[in-house]
Amino acid sequence: MSFADLKSKRQPSSKSYVSVLSPPASVPTQSSPQASRSRSVQHDTTPGEFYKQLPASLEIRRSEHSGRGLWTRECLKAGTVILSVEPHSFALSNQHLDSHCSSCAKATSTSPLMRCSGCATVWYCNNSCQKTDWNLHKRECSALQTWAKAAPSDALAVPSDAVRCLGRILRQIKSKGLDSDWSKEIQAMQSHRVSLQQPASVEAHTHLAHSVVRYLGLEAPSELAEFGVRSAGDLVDLISRFSTNTFALTVPSLTPIGVSVSPLVALINHSCLPNAVVLFPRSGKYNAKEPIMNVVALREIAAEEEVLTAYIDTTLPKSQRQKVLEETYYFTCQCLLCKRDSTIIDPREALWCPRRCGGMCPLPNEENPLSRCTNCKVTITDPYGVMDATRIGQEALDKATFLQSCDHTKAKQLTTNVIPILLSAGLTPSCHPLLALLKLHQSLLVSSFSDQLSQELLDESIRTAAKYTAGLSTVLDEGHPVRGVALAELGKLLAVDEPAPSSPPQTNTFPPSGPARLKMAYETLLRAREELLVGFGRDNDGGEVGQNVRDSIVSSEKELGVWTTGVRNALEDIPRPVRASLGR
Numbered sequence: 001m002s003f004a005d006l007k008s009k010r011q012p013s014s015k016s017y018v019s020v021l022s023p024p025a026s027v028p029t030q031s032s033p034q035a036s037r038s039r040s041v042q043h044d045t046t047p048g049e050f051y052k053q054l055p056a057s058l059e060i061r062r063s064e065h066s067g068r069g070l071w072t073r074e075c076l077k078a079g080t081v082i083l084s085v086e087p088h089s090f091a092l093s094n095q096h097l098d099s100h101c102s103s104c105a106k107a108t109s110t111s112p113l114m115r116c117s118g119c120a121t122v123w124y125c126n127n128s129c130q131k132t133d134w135n136l137h138k139r140e141c142s143a144l145q146t147w148a149k150a151a152p153s154d155a156l157a158v159p160s161d162a163v164r165c166l167g168r169i170l171r172q173i174k175s176k177g178l179d180s181d182w183s184k185e186i187q188a189m190q191s192h193r194v195s196l197q198q199p200a201s202v203e204a205h206t207h208l209a210h211s212v213v214r215y216l217g218l219e220a221p222s223e224l225a226e227f228g229v230r231s232a233g234d235l236v237d238l239i240s241r242f243s244t245n246t247f248a249l250t251v252p253s254l255t256p257i258g259v260s261v262s263p264l265v266a267l268i269n270h271s272c273l274p275n276a277v278v279l280f281p282r283s284g285k286y287n288a289k290e291p292i293m294n295v296v297a298l299r300e301i302a303a304e305e306e307v308l309t310a311y312i313d314t315t316l317p318k319s320q321r322q323k324v325l326e327e328t329y330y331f332t333c334q335c336l337l338c339k340r341d342s343t344i345i346d347p348r349e350a351l352w353c354p355r356r357c358g359g360m361c362p363l364p365n366e367e368n369p370l371s372r373c374t375n376c377k378v379t380i381t382d383p384y385g386v387m388d389a390t391r392i393g394q395e396a397l398d399k400a401t402f403l404q405s406c407d408h409t410k411a412k413q414l415t416t417n418v419i420p421i422l423l424s425a426g427l428t429p430s431c432h433p434l435l436a437l438l439k440l441h442q443s444l445l446v447s448s449f450s451d452q453l454s455q456e457l458l459d460e461s462i463r464t465a466a467k468y469t470a471g472l473s474t475v476l477d478e479g480h481p482v483r484g485v486a487l488a489e490l491g492k493l494l495a496v497d498e499p500a501p502s503s504p505p506q507t508n509t510f511p512p513s514g515p516a517r518l519k520m521a522y523e524t525l526l527r528a529r530e531e532l533l534v535g536f537g538r539d540n541d542g543g544e545v546g547q548n549v550r551d552s553i554v555s556s557e558k559e560l561g562v563w564t565t566g567v568r569n570a571l572e573d574i575p576r577p578v579r580a581s582l583g584r
């Protein structure tokens with residue numbers, strides 16, 4: 001068997017673990033909002049036999065248009081942790097290997113990490129983490145050394161996170177046995193092998209398959225059989241399962257640091273208006289081995305409703321969302337956001353009314369250059385100027401995203417220059433690509449903070465964070481963890497000691513200074529905590545971010561108290577008639 005052509009013409013395997021369907025679910029009442037969706041949905045009882053971590057509150061059902069999915073048996077409140085599982089496998093991306101523990105995925109910020117002396121590639125918090133990981137790492141360690149020796153350059157000395165993660169999965173399939181529940185769950189993940197037609201994706205799958213085989217150190221394709229891979233088709237299935245069922249491994253503040261796989265969580269279908277979210281809150285509440293993957297309800301989910309998460313960034317406009325969903329997940333999204341009446345303006349693609357009447361105009365494009373305010377009906381005068389600005393913004397975003405890790409100054413120059421162009425073209429802060437540029441600009445500004453932080457840099461960071469938060473609040477529901485994290489960052493920036501506060505304190509500018517700024521910080525942190533309790537789960541106390549925010553609230557409260565006492569003491573010294581006029 002050659003690995004050169006992995007796009008096998010074999011029919012999908014008849015050996016399916018999910019082919020037995022029980023009779024249809026009990027018919028929901030016509031008045032239920034879920035009723036019409038549930039009608040074409042069937043209970044799928046077989047998989048539950050090996051999904052040992054499936055809680056009693058959920059069940060697996062199958063629908064015609066999206067395959068298997070997870071459905072609730074009972075009403076779940078916003079902020080409920082629906083699922084909490086250890087992923088089957090995870091791998092840190094190459095640039096995070098020396099800054100995060102390869103066993104528990106914790107960042108170095110608190111203590112320095114220890115490097116594995118064998119492969120000199122993976123790092124651990126301490127001996128205990130290294131010991132925990134040794135069972136998996138022992139074979140990986142020599143594979144990493146062999147790979148590095150054969151690498152044509154230093155840049156290619158470590159295989160990608162996908163190759164390392166697949167390597168771990170295959171080694172575990174071998175050690176646990178093909179008939180173990182663990183392996184069955186992996187095999188039961190959905191494969192899109194039959195839909196692989198685009199040359200680019202065939203090539204990407206082939207390349208990944210070659211790399212995995214090389215990484216495992218196999219000499220003959222027949223050696224793959226002990227990993228449950230008996231043909232080229234099986235190998236393509238495995239790669240396809242991996243690409244459509246992986247999740248980003250993220251730090252508590254949601255920055256991606258690698259890939260992770262949980263077959264149970266992967267049963268959840270997609271919506272651009274999700275009712276749940278997948279994250280790694282690191283609440284420290286359970287003694288389970290981190291990283292722990294949680295699925296949290298973003299709003300109340302009714303009994304008999306499907307749990308839906310977003311596979312993609314839902315702040316993107318429809319065309320971009322649909323492109324990724326079609327290319328990576330092979331379906332056309334039919335969610336309410338994607339199907340909504342095109343005459344309703346989407347804040348992801350909107351301009352302020354040029355007359356500033358408070359209304360918005362749709363972002364013009366080549367097909368629809370005419371754009372008028374939904375409120376006062378005035379038309380925008382220079383649609384082609386807006387289109388140019390948007391195109392320049394997208395190019396700058398792509399370039400600055402690429403440059404942020406290798407040329408920070410250039411990346412910051414780009415975002416600094418292009419944001420005013422988009423603002424003067426009239427884009428709202430929620431409009432793409434302005435929202436994404438604001439996020440990137442904020443992170444570039446904050447990462448340039450030093451001991452000699454200037455008031456100007458701090459204030460510019462706060463203004464950017466405020467615009468970004470305002471933009472997010474129109475495209476993401478309250479309680480969405482991305483909103484919570486953005487609010488927490490804004491609150492923390494407002495709480496930073498002002499390097500050169502204005503005297504007397506300014507209250508009418510943004511950001512204000514002195515006590516007004518501290519009060520704003522306090523109120524923003526309170527709002528952040530409320531949202532984080534939903535997005536990261538009430539049971540998790542809002543996760544690590546929510547717990548940090550709670551600590552910041554306590555210190556802001558103390559600081560505000562000092563201010564209030566200081567003001568009261570000062571007022572005690574004021575003559576009585578003046579004090580009376582101040583209402584004291």
Ligand SMILES: C[S@@+](CC[C@H](N)C(=O)[O-])C[C@H]1O[C@@H](n2cnc3c(N)ncnc32)[C@H](O)[C@@H]1O
Pocket residue numbers: 065066067068069189190244245266267268269270271328329330331332333334
């Ligand atoms: C992570 S899996 C979800 C579980 C999957 N339905 C199953 O049966 O295993 C992702 C795949 O589910 C299907 N899917 C998920 N959400 C969908 C949706 N909203 N509409 C149609 N298909 C969907 C697509 O085939 C997608 O590639």
